[in-house]
Amino acid sequence: PNTAQKNGDFDCIVIGAGVQGSFTAYQLAKKNKKTLLLEQFVLPHSRGSSHGQTRIIRKAYEQNFYTHMMEECYELWAQLESEAGVKLYRQTGLLVMGPEKSENYQNIKDTLQTNKVPMVVLTHDIFSQHIPNVNLAKGDGALVDTTAGVLFADRTLKTVQGQFQKLGGVIRDNEKVTDIKPGPVVRVSTSVGVYHAKSLVITAGPWANKLLANTGLQLPLEVVKINVCYWKEKVPGSYSMKQRFPCFVQTECLESKVHIYGLPSNEYPGLMKVCYHMGSKTDPDQRDLQKDRSDIEILQHYIARCFPGLIPEPAIVESCLYTLTPDHHFVLDYHPAYSNIVIGAGFSGHGFKFGPIIGKLLCELSLGEVPSYDLSPFHIRRFQSKRNSAL
Numbered sequence: 001p002n003t004a005q006k007n008g009d010f011d012c013i014v015i016g017a018g019v020q021g022s023f024t025a026y027q028l029a030k031k032n033k034k035t036l037l038l039e040q041f042v043l044p045h046s047r048g049s050s051h052g053q054t055r056i057i058r059k060a061y062e063q064n065f066y067t068h069m070m071e072e073c074y075e076l077w078a079q080l081e082s083e084a085g086v087k088l089y090r091q092t093g094l095l096v097m098g099p100e101k102s103e104n105y106q107n108i109k110d111t112l113q114t115n116k117v118p119m120v121v122l123t124h125d126i127f128s129q130h131i132p133n134v135n136l137a138k139g140d141g142a143l144v145d146t147t148a149g150v151l152f153a154d155r156t157l158k159t160v161q162g163q164f165q166k167l168g169g170v171i172r173d174n175e176k177v178t179d180i181k182p183g184p185v186v187r188v189s190t191s192v193g194v195y196h197a198k199s200l201v202i203t204a205g206p207w208a209n210k211l212l213a214n215t216g217l218q219l220p221l222e223v224v225k226i227n228v229c230y231w232k233e234k235v236p237g238s239y240s241m242k243q244r245f246p247c248f249v250q251t252e253c254l255e256s257k258v259h260i261y262g263l264p265s266n267e268y269p270g271l272m273k274v275c276y277h278m279g280s281k282t283d284p285d286q287r288d289l290q291k292d293r294s295d296i297e298i299l300q301h302y303i304a305r306c307f308p309g310l311i312p313e314p315a316i317v318e319s320c321l322y323t324l325t326p327d328h329h330f331v332l333d334y335h336p337a338y339s340n341i342v343i344g345a346g347f348s349g350h351g352f353k354f355g356p357i358i359g360k361l362l363c364e365l366s367l368g369e370v371p372s373y374d375l376s377p378f379h380i381r382r383f384q385s386k387r388n389s390a391l
């Protein structure tokens with residue numbers, strides 16, 4: 001520790017204690033950096049993108065670069081589990097269904113094969129022996145990424161924030177960042193005080209552009225509200241984690257070109273989570289005014305046709321926010337004007353599983369180290385023509 005530092009001075013300040021900010025802060029503290037993690041709400045909270053009991057973890061992706069990152073990411077999840085003595089992951093497998101000849105389905109199959117990810121292809125004649133209570137549509141292919149499973153999301157945040165604090169990290173919640181003054185030493189003002197740091201990481205989820213406005217940058221991000229729907233099992237337990245029912249993704253179907261996905265029943269006994277991978281535009285501070293439920297009608301038709309063991313009427317509808325980029329790939333980059341400001345944003349509804357590796361990468365960027373992966377798919381300059389920058 002640098003004894004010349006004043007009380008309000010840090011090596012690094014991380015704004016936003018969602019999954020990405022929490023893992024970044026933890027990685028920085030592991031490297032003995034004096035780190036402050038700022039959060040606008042009282043922790044834990046359910047106003048952003050990282051709350052809720054469960055998330056899917058998988059290697060099944062259309063792009064090789066995500067599957068590559070997941071190889072190491074699984075190891076980092078296991079390391080955190082053993083370090084903290086907490087169970088964060090349960091292997092269930094992921095059933096991928098989609099038109100056999102479609103680009104999406106074939107890309108996922110190719111990526112799994114190229115990367116030698118353990119997988120099982122289920123042809124129509126054997127499908128129901130392996131996956132009961134699901135109707136596979138005519139013309140659909142089905143495969144199982146056997147490495148996939150469920151992450152315990154709320155437990156993850158509690159664990160990683162706890163480990164960060166054990167390493168000497170400081171969390172200040174209920175403290176909203178109100179201003180950022182870039183410079184060789186960054187000045188961060190909050191509703192409570194002023195802090196200084198050599199570097200800043202912005203992981204503000206749906207609020208990213210509100211914060212970046214203080215630095216003269218706007219990214220092409222769209223915030224959408226997701227209806228998180230739970231559906232009642234006609235026979236309790238028939239789609240349950242205990243019965244080893246897998247997570248699933250339907251890449252496209254009769255009802256929708258947008259992915260539909262689900263997780264086995266667990267958190268609410270007798271209820272299975274099945275969601276539509278898109279929502280309607282919202283302002284994160286006005287999300288309760290966004291009441292669009294048109295996706296639920298699509299889900300009802302899909303469930304009635306393909307999941308006959310569920311009652312096609314949602315029993316619970318919760319909400320959560322996605323922050324979408326135009327290509328649905330993340331933003332992991334330096335601020336274009338300030339090399340000591342790092343941005344992690346636009347996780348586009350699929351970033352949770354990457355938390356440990358995102359934390360490692362954002363930590364590397366903020367320390368000026370060469371990142372462990374090629375970050376070109378995540379650079380800000382890919383938006384060149386779309387960026388609305390006031391710089």
Ligand SMILES: Cc1cc2nc3c(=O)[nH]c(=O)nc-3n(C[C@H](O)[C@H](O)[C@H](O)COP(=O)(O)OP(=O)(O)OC[C@H]3O[C@@H](n4cnc5c(N)ncnc54)[C@H](O)[C@@H]3O)c2cc1C
Pocket residue numbers: 015016017018019020021038039040041047048049050051054055056057175176177178203204205206207208211226228275319320321322344345347348349350351352353354
């Ligand atoms: C319904 C749903 C299902 C999903 N399913 C999956 C899945 O199965 N698998 C998967 O991998 N991913 C999934 N995701 C995506 C994943 O959860 C997100 O990508 C991830 O949580 C994004 O985390 P984040 O840290 O970027 O954002 P957030 O969790 O929103 O964190 C940002 C934090 O910054 C804080 N903040 C913002 N502004 C300020 C400020 N001015 N001052 C202080 N603090 C501030 C916010 O309060 C918030 O706590 C899902 C998301 C949703 C909504």
Ligand SMILES: O=C(O)[C@@H]1CCCC=N1
Pocket residue numbers: 056057058249259261277349350351
């Ligand atoms: O990231 C995930 O695995 C889930 C399921 C597919 C769509 C988005 N989120």
